[in-house]
Amino acid sequence: MVNLTETQSRKDDHIRICLDEKVQVNQITNGLEKYQFTHVCLPELDYQEIDINTTFLNRQLNTPLLISSMTGGTENAQLINQRLARIAQKYGLPMGIGSGRVIIEKPEIASTFQVRDNAPDIMLLANLGAVQLNYGYNWQECLKLVEILEADALILHFNPLQECIQPEGDTNFKDLLTKIEQVCDKLPIPVIAKEVGNGISVKMAEKLINAGIQAIDVAGMGGTSWAMVESERAKNPLQKELGKTFANWGIPTADCVRDIRQQYSEIPLIASGGIRNGLEVAKMLALGADVVGLAYPFLKTAMTSEEAIEELVKLIIAEIKTVLFCTGNKNINSLKTSQNLTINN
Template sequence: MSESSSQFEKRKQDHIRIALDPRSQAEGLSGLDKVQLTHEALPNMNFEEVDSSTSFFSTKLSAPFFISSMTAGHEQAPEINARLARLSAEKQILMGVGSQRRELADSEARNEWKEVRKQAPRALLMGNLGIAQIIRTPADQVQALVESLEAVGLFIHLNPLQECLQPEGTPEFRGGYEAIEKLTKKLSIPVIVKEVGCGFSQDTLKRLYSLGIHAVDVSGLGGTHWGRVEGYRSSEEELLFQVAKTFENWGLSTVQSLLNAKEISEKIPVWASGGVRDGLQTAKLLAMGADLVGIAQPWLKAALENEKAVAELYEKLLLEVKIAMFCTGVQNVGDFKTKRVWKWHEH
């Protein structure tokens, strides 16, 4: 059953409202509280020498964190995304756009991103489609979608639990591996496969790594839990609400998912997200081997406020990352690869 335009918009507005509800957060399950960075009392450098920049292919990024994909296609979305895109342009950090699923059926929906792009021509935007859409959509149509966005990369999101619990969900994943492999061969930009908050097992990662993708964003348990979000869209007496309760802690933690990825291969870039709320947690994931770290909910909160809040969040995150680097004796992001500055800290 296909959704009407108004049903789609209501679903997207529900998602934002519920994603900001503390009940939808898998608080304390990311594993990050068990990771401790090793304090360096005498760093052999000055603080101003700390370099937080990194790169995505030939593009220099000012920070090792990015704005994770969040929302699109409803009344609040253009303002939220314009604020974030302007920051992406000004500071040169990556920004994942919300799902472009609607654009496949409704070419008018592309106007939202055209307007955002007009306001932020230098924004580093990453396209975003779910695996069910990738399976059903010819590669040239996906190529046209990313071209209209002027995307620098494409996220393919995997969200089996969410699709099962969403009344309008499409849990049709058969042929997913083949579809990803076919697309990576035809697309002109890098493909990053991501979860949406339930993480990755080693077996899944092994199979994905053979498909020609650029990276995996492990997006583990610990932040906004989309099983919970979908559950809270139903009333308490409804079946989907009750089933969502059963699965409210489903998933592999962000830390475990990152460790799974690093154990399989040190060569394939790994991005990490899922419950990251500050620059110290960002530094922990970088220390454990993440190449880039994705943050979503804090950006959403800031973008719903105003432009100033978005700029202030960037400065806060950046300063926290740099202080964590200085206090572990790490001068640049690449040094995290060669120095072991973290350990387990069981409470």
């Protein structure tokens, strides 16, 4: 694996740059700061009996926590994926793998994406840029990717801003909807639409649902900013500046979740983008998310060790349970219907 393709070296760049604080959205937030839980001084619960199971796309999950799609394609990526996968298996977490375009280009590196051996039972999500459907991929490649990874669902991600800032950007997003419809139609597994940090509006959700998308991951604004990541990568000063201008572009994650859930009471919904602890996870659940995804915090701990990832998962679980306890809710369903979350005034 000495000869890295351009795509491979980009993947390593992304990991390195994403670890840097300054590519996090900084002036604005995921939109959660305006929501507050009302404390319940007398929960009438036994903490030991609190249960954070949930159901997502007809799968039972131990905890409503997702390891968001990140990487693959290099040795480093492989190590990260395997560490994450082993913890996902241990805690029953669903997990996304990074965009699999490179697998089709260079099948010999598929192993850097494959985590089924380490996580035989988890809900595994393959990932591909939706725009690739305009650049030589169609439903057959999607199917192949899913099969190679033994995935349970396919995420199609949308990243128009990132593509604008990349020098090598794929910026023809024309007529994608028809092609997405075909993928949804042909694939035997669910297809999930996902942004990468700028959010999905209700209007877009509507189009995607009508095209046959079975779940939405809003991946909203508030955390990792791909405009900033590409700005850091850019050699060209124009692209460097362009990325900075759009550092805080997007719809706050909380707004996406609240708005989509209000319109679509049934659509399986993932909240992600700037979620940093279990208190925020719980707020997103209360706003209507079914599962909550984190990327950056998992990347950071995965660089350290499997134990670090596990500590993070345990902490988040404890935080979610503490919210449930201190709001008097025995399980997540109860939290969702409790109307315990209120807006600051």
